[in-house]
Amino acid sequence: MRIDVVSVFPEYFAPLDLSLIARARQRDLLSLHVHDLRKYTHDVHRTVDDAPCGGGAGMIMKPEPWGEALDDITAGQQKPHLLVPSPAGVPFTQEMAESLAAEPWLMFACGRYEGMDQRILDEAATTMRVTEVSLGDYVLFGGEVAVLAIIEATTRLLPGVLGNADSLREESHNNGLLEAPAYTKPAVWRDREVPDVLLSGHHARIRRWRRDQALLRTAQRRPDLLAHIPEDDLDRSDREVLRGVGVEPGARGMAE
Numbered sequence: 001m002r003i004d005v006v007s008v009f010p011e012y013f014a015p016l017d018l019s020l021i022a023r024a025r026q027r028d029l030l031s032l033h034v035h036d037l038r039k040y041t042h043d044v045h046r047t048v049d050d051a052p053c054g055g056g057a058g059m060i061m062k063p064e065p066w067g068e069a070l071d072d073i074t075a076g077q078q079k080p081h082l083l084v085p086s087p088a089g090v091p092f093t094q095e096m097a098e099s100l101a102a103e104p105w106l107m108f109a110c111g112r113y114e115g116m117d118q119r120i121l122d123e124a125a126t127t128m129r130v131t132e133v134s135l136g137d138y139v140l141f142g143g144e145v146a147v148l149a150i151i152e153a154t155t156r157l158l159p160g161v162l163g164n165a166d167s168l169r170e171e172s173h174n175n176g177l178l179e180a181p182a183y184t185k186p187a188v189w190r191d192r193e194v195p196d197v198l199l200s201g202h203h204a205r206i207r208r209w210r211r212d213q214a215l216l217r218t219a220q221r222r223p224d225l226l227a228h229i230p231e232d233d234l235d236r237s238d239r240e241v242l243r244g245v246g247v248e249p250g251a252r253g254m255a256e
C-alpha cells in the first residue's frame, strides 16, 4: 500500500518512524510519504490560509497550494482515494479501516484552522474518490492526530504487518461486542485476585465467562452496539445475561 500525507505540520508524523509501522515500511509492505503543504506556496510568507468569505471567525485554507500539491503528488494515470479528516465527516469505523486496507493508494489532506475551501474537495472529486472522515464527536485543532489514528487502524490490517495474525482473528470473532476484561500473572496482586474461572483450565467455562463479561460491558458502556447484534447470534445464556441487566434481547430498539 502507498500512503501520502499532506500537512503544514509534517513533524506531527514522526511516530510513523517508530514501532510496527516503521517495520512495515522497512519491509516494503507500506510506502509512506509526508509532504509539507508550504512547499506549494510561492509568496514570502508561505501563506496557506485566508479569512472566510462572508465573514466569521478563524481562517480557511486557500485552494491554490492544495491544488498544486494534489496535482503534483497524484500526477499520472492512477489516482488515490483522498481522505480528508474533518469533524463534519462520516464516522471512521473498524469497517472503514478494513475497506481502506484493501486499497492500493490512500492520500490524506490535513486541514488546519477552520477548514478548507470547499472547491479543493469539489475539484479533487472530479478525478479521485474523496471522503471526509471524522474520528468522533469532538473537535481537534487539525486533522493530523486523526490521520495518525486512521493510518494505524488501517495499516495494522495489512497482510504481514501484525506479527500475530491470531490477534486480528480474535478481534473479528468478538463480533460487535466490547472485549471482556483481561488478566495475567500474578494470580494475586495487592490483594486483588484474578477471577477463579480464568485459572480453572476449563475452556468452555472460560469462553462463557468472557462472553458474559463482553455482554455486560457492552450493555453498560455501549448499549447502541447491542442493537446491531443479529438475533440468531444470541444464545439462551446470552439472553439471560442481558435480561439480568434489564435489556430485553431482540426487542427492536434494544439500544434504548
Ligand code: 6GU
Binding pocket: 084, 085, 086, 087, 089, 133, 134, 135, 136, 137, 138, 139, 140, 141, 142, 143, 146
Ligand atoms: Cl477527523 N478532524 C478534526 N479537525 N477534528 C476532529 C476530527 C477530525 N474528528 C473528530 N474531531
